[in-house]
Amino acid sequence: LTHSLLQNLNMYTEEARKLMGVSLGRLKRWGCSRSFGLGTKLPFDEQFIIDSLSDSSIYMAYYTVAHLLQGDIDGNSVGILGISADQLDKSAWDFVFQGRKYSESCKISEEKLVAMRKEFDFWYPFDVRVTGMELIYNHLAFCMYNHTAIWPDEPHRWPRSFRTNGHIYIEGKKMSKSTGNFITAASAIENFGADATRYTLACSGESLKEANFRKIDADVVVEKLYTEKKWVDQVMDSMDSFSDSEPDSIFDVAFEMQINQCIKDAEKHYEETNFYGVVLSVFSDMQSCRNEYRDNCKAMGVSQKSKLLKRFIQVEAILMSPIIPHFCEHLWEKLGMKGSVRFATWPVGDVDTIVLDKMNYIQQLCSNIRKKLKSKKASHVTISISKGHPTWKKEAIEFARKNWQDGVDGNEKDKLSEFILQQTSSPSEKNAKKFASILMRDFQERGKEVFDIGGLSFDEAEIIKENVKFLQNKIPITSIEVNFTE
Numbered sequence: 001l002t003h004s005l006l007q008n009l010n011m012y013t014e015e016a017r018k019l020m021g022v023s024l025g026r027l028k029r030w031g032c033s034r035s036f037g038l039g040t041k042l043p044f045d046e047q048f049i050i051d052s053l054s055d056s057s058i059y060m061a062y063y064t065v066a067h068l069l070q071g072d073i074d075g076n077s078v079g080i081l082g083i084s085a086d087q088l089d090k091s092a093w094d095f096v097f098q099g100r101k102y103s104e105s106c107k108i109s110e111e112k113l114v115a116m117r118k119e120f121d122f123w124y125p126f127d128v129r130v131t132g133m134e135l136i137y138n139h140l141a142f143c144m145y146n147h148t149a150i151w152p153d154e155p156h157r158w159p160r161s162f163r164t165n166g167h168i169y170i171e172g173k174k175m176s177k178s179t180g181n182f183i184t185a186a187s188a189i190e191n192f193g194a195d196a197t198r199y200t201l202a203c204s205g206e207s208l209k210e211a212n213f214r215k216i217d218a219d220v221v222v223e224k225l226y227t228e229k230k231w232v233d234q235v236m237d238s239m240d241s242f243s244d245s246e247p248d249s250i251f252d253v254a255f256e257m258q259i260n261q262c263i264k265d266a267e268k269h270y271e272e273t274n275f276y277g278v279v280l281s282v283f284s285d286m287q288s289c290r291n292e293y294r295d296n297c298k299a300m301g302v303s304q305k306s307k308l309l310k311r312f313i314q315v316e317a318i319l320m321s322p323i324i325p326h327f328c329e330h331l332w333e334k335l336g337m338k339g340s341v342r343f344a345t346w347p348v349g350d351v352d353t354i355v356l357d358k359m360n361y362i363q364q365l366c367s368n369i370r371k372k373l374k375s376k377k378a379s380h381v382t383i384s385i386s387k388g389h390p391t392w393k394k395e396a397i398e399f400a401r402k403n404w405q406d407g408v409d410g411n412e413k414d415k416l417s418e419f420i421l422q423q424t425s426s427p428s429e430k431n432a433k434k435f436a437s438i439l440m441r442d443f444q445e446r447g448k449e450v451f452d453i454g455g456l457s458f459d460e461a462e463i464i465k466e467n468v469k470f471l472q473n474k475i476p477i478t479s480i481e482v483n484f485t486e
Helices: 002-008 014-029 052-056 060-069 090-098 110-123 133-137 139-150 185-192 194-202 215-237 250-271 275-300 306-320 325-334 353-373 391-403 410-421 429-446 460-466 468-474
Strands: 039-042 045-051 129-132 162-165 168-170 211-213 380-386 479-485
Touching (some): 002 014, 014 162, 090 110, 133 162, 194 215, 194 275, 211 215, 215 275, 215 306, 275 468, 353 468, 380 460, 391 410, 410 429
Parallel strands (some): 129 162
């Protein structure tokens, strides 16, 4: 049963899952009792004590009813149900946790136990248990064994996920009071502020690796937050200088799609408790898209849309609020929003990958032309578009058509990359992987129709003609001609 629990348990990383599998195998020889130390006496032989780990790892279930039983955090007074500890016998817990029939010998009324049972039914099981990786080998393994033992026929009561983490290092070394290599929360807040400290910790390490907190990183974060705050303040104070018309150009729509994509990426990272990934998606990728949008509008000689800039700030505030709440409260207030950003609805938005493909195509085309020209001065550029795909692409598409079915995963993408590299006229490994990734993404979104258009979701000549002015200003050149080749 416990191994079946592990199969469905979210451990967040494959490394943690493997370690848990090893741990479960080792514990089959664990002695569940001892003759001295901490623990509960064995009911049928009180000379032995139940090992404390074997006895204590379902206390999460108690959390669901603690507020009804305890009048304070220490349990020094009875709770709102007026139940004392001596009244809580086995029959009471059997009723609450296992739904067994009410015992007439129970010292607690059935009405009160029903109230406790409702709380337990509502809150259990727990969604996530966060703790250190060293507990994989004992506490967490016992937690799994005890849950499957007490609720063998109720897998919906079993834990849903364990999130384990490594230790925190300071400047690449273990924290130690004796060597003075440590930072208190108070001193970190005093030196860097609460938000910069939280941001730095989010970027310090993921998975089971040691998180490395460096002062130089915290100083850089302080500068990042200051720079972003300054930009937001300037934009909001001069919002009237931006266009208030609806987004209409490809650059407007692409920027909106990029924001929506960052929302989806951040949501995925939060679900995986990958806070570094959140920071990269929002404070790196999304800001890069914003800067690119600004530069594109400048090249076109048009104003940025105020609606999109406000949308950007709003999304940034909501997505980053769990990590840097004080900073995001400032952004929220600057937007003129009511209440706290903590209660804001999570943003949503559709992502049109065809729009993003067009945008990426134009940006890449611009970059390629500039690389070709290098330092040469030119007033005219001719762009030749092939009427068909090169042989390796045709063969790659046909390979995917024959082998890909619904539910394909990353392994199929890797197989396609390997197939491409085996072709006589194969591209570089980087381009092979890029084409395989794009084809996989399009297949997952649009199905087999992607093979009929060869993986290309738009007309190249049309998108170039629509953006001639942008290319002329960005490169820069005077004129562009488009022709077709075999």
